[in-house]
Amino acid sequence: MSVPLADAVDIGRAVSAARRAFDHGPWPRLSGPERAGYLKRLTQALRERLPLLAQLWTDQVGAPASFAQKLTPFGASRFDFFATLAEHYAFDDWRPTQRGRACVRRVPVGVAALIAPWNATFPIVSQQIAAALAAGCTMVVKSPPECPFDALIIAECAAAAGIPPGVLNVVTAGREAGAQLVQSRDIDKISFTGSVATGQWIQRAATDRLARVTLELGGKSAAILLDDVDLPAALAALVPFTMPFSGQICFAQTRVLVPRHRHDEIAEAYASVVARMKVGDPHDANTAIGPVLNARQRERVRGYIERGIAEGAALVTGGTGNAGFERGFYVAPTVFSRVTSTMAIAREEIFGPVVSILPYDSVDQAVEIANDSDYGLSGSVFGADGERAFDVACRLRTGNVGINGVEIAPNVPFGGMKRSGIGREGGREGLEAYLETQAIFVPGAAA
Numbered sequence: 001m002s003v004p005l006a007d008a009v010d011i012g013r014a015v016s017a018a019r020r021a022f023d024h025g026p027w028p029r030l031s032g033p034e035r036a037g038y039l040k041r042l043t044q045a046l047r048e049r050l051p052l053l054a055q056l057w058t059d060q061v062g063a064p065a066s067f068a069q070k071l072t073p074f075g076a077s078r079f080d081f082f083a084t085l086a087e088h089y090a091f092d093d094w095r096p097t098q099r100g101r102a103c104v105r106r107v108p109v110g111v112a113a114l115i116a117p118w119n120a121t122f123p124i125v126s127q128q129i130a131a132a133l134a135a136g137c138t139m140v141v142k143s144p145p146e147c148p149f150d151a152l153i154i155a156e157c158a159a160a161a162g163i164p165p166g167v168l169n170v171v172t173a174g175r176e177a178g179a180q181l182v183q184s185r186d187i188d189k190i191s192f193t194g195s196v197a198t199g200q201w202i203q204r205a206a207t208d209r210l211a212r213v214t215l216e217l218g219g220k221s222a223a224i225l226l227d228d229v230d231l232p233a234a235l236a237a238l239v240p241f242t243m244p245f246s247g248q249i250c251f252a253q254t255r256v257l258v259p260r261h262r263h264d265e266i267a268e269a270y271a272s273v274v275a276r277m278k279v280g281d282p283h284d285a286n287t288a289i290g291p292v293l294n295a296r297q298r299e300r301v302r303g304y305i306e307r308g309i310a311e312g313a314a315l316v317t318g319g320t321g322n323a324g325f326e327r328g329f330y331v332a333p334t335v336f337s338r339v340t341s342t343m344a345i346a347r348e349e350i351f352g353p354v355v356s357i358l359p360y361d362s363v364d365q366a367v368e369i370a371n372d373s374d375y376g377l378s379g380s381v382f383g384a385d386g387e388r389a390f391d392v393a394c395r396l397r398t399g400n401v402g403i404n405g406v407e408i409a410p411n412v413p414f415g416g417m418k419r420s421g422i423g424r425e426g427g428r429e430g431l432e433a434y435l436e437t438q439a440i441f442v443p444g445a446a447a
C-alpha cells in the first residue's frame, strides 16, 4: 500500500478548498441539529470500518492488537458525543441590555488546521475532526507520515455521509508541509497534538496573526499510591497505564510514587507483574508489549535507561537489551526503583516502556514530588479512603487525575497544564475550542 506525500501545492489547494467552503459553503451556516445529522451518518460509516482501523493501528506503528482493538471504538465514540452535543448545544442565547437585548452567538472559529502525532492517530484526529465539524468549521487535517490512513478513512466516511466537498480535507505530509499549513494566513485555528518542541514552534508561528491555538503535548504523569492502598487491586488497575503501547502514550503513568516504608514490597510486586507481561509480535492477541516505533526511538529509550543506571537508580527489571528479539525495535519493559526527582528518568518524557518508582515520606511530599515536573497532563491517586484520595487529587497540577484507575471519557475535557499544553480537547470545552463568541445588540424591549 502507498500514500502520496503532499507537497506545497497540495497544501495550498487543501487550504483554499477549506477557505472557500467556510466563506461560501453551507456547512458553517447549518444549525447544530443539521450538522448533527451528518455526524451521525459519518459515525455509522466509521463503525463499519473499526476492525480495519484497529488492524491499521497495528500494521502502521506496531500497537499491540489487543490494545488497538480496545481503544479504536473510542474514536467512534468521539463522533457520537459531538453529534449529540451539536444537536443540543445552545449556540445562541439572549441577554437583557440597557437598550434592549443582545444575542450572544457561538460561531465557528473558521478554517482549522488539525495536526496529529503517529502514536494514537485515529482517536486523536477523531476528537479533533468531530469537534471541528460540530462547531461548523472547515478544516485541513495533516496526517502523520508514519500513520497516514486513519484520517483518509474518516474523510471517506464524511463523503459517504454527504458532508459537502471542501469541508474536510486530508493531506498526508511531513514536517515541512505541516509548517507551511501552520503559517498559512487562511488558517484561523490550529489544533496540534505532539511534542513540546513542535508545539512551541507552532505557538510562535501563530503569534503574528493571533491564530487560535490548542496544544496537546507531552507528559510525565505521576501515580500516587497512598499508604492504605489495596496493592493487588491498584497494580491490576495501574500497570496497563504505566507502559501502554510500550509507553508511547502521552498520559502513561510513568512515575509511581510509593510510601517509603512500603517501597521494597511495592517495587517487587510491581516488577513481578511487569515480568509476566508478554513481549512479542504486536499482531499476537496475547502480546502486551510490542516494539517501539523505530530504531531512533529505541536508541533514545536505551539512552535513558543508561542514564538511569548512571544516575544511581536501582534497575529492578528490564534494561538496555532487546528483550530477546533479533529483529524489531524491542526494548525490554524496564522498572527502576529508588528514583529521585532530580534524575532524568523522572523528569523527561521517555516515550518507551520505562517506569520509575519514587519513594516519599509523607502525603505532602508525595504531592510535592508529583508537581515537581515541567509537565502537567495526567495523574492518578490510589488509596482505600476515596475522600482522602480525592483531596490529594485536587492538589495535583495536572489536567486530568484518576482515582483508583485511569480513564478518558468523550464528555470530559482532556489536556494539560504547564508544558503539557494549552486548551482542552473533548467534552463541551472541546467544542468551545472551535467557537468564537459574537454579541449582537438589538434595541427594543428585553425578551
Ligand code: NAD
Residues within 6 Å of the ligand: 115, 116, 117, 118, 119, 120, 124, 142, 143, 144, 145, 173, 174, 175, 176, 177, 178, 179, 180, 182, 193, 194, 195, 196, 197, 198, 199, 201, 202, 216, 217, 218, 219, 249, 250, 349, 351, 377, 415, 416, 420, 421
Ligand atoms: P511531533 O511533534 O514530532 O509530530 C507531531 C505532528 O506534527 C506530526 O504530524 C508531524 O508531522 C507534525 N509536525 C512536525 N513538525 C511540524 C511543524 N513545524 N509544523 C507543523 N507540523 C509539524 O510528535 P510525535 O513524535 O509525532 O508524537 C509524540 C509526542 O506527542 C509525544 O511528546 C507525546 O507525548 C505527544 N502526544 C500528546 C498527546 C496529548 O493528547 N497530549 C497525545 C499523543 C501524543
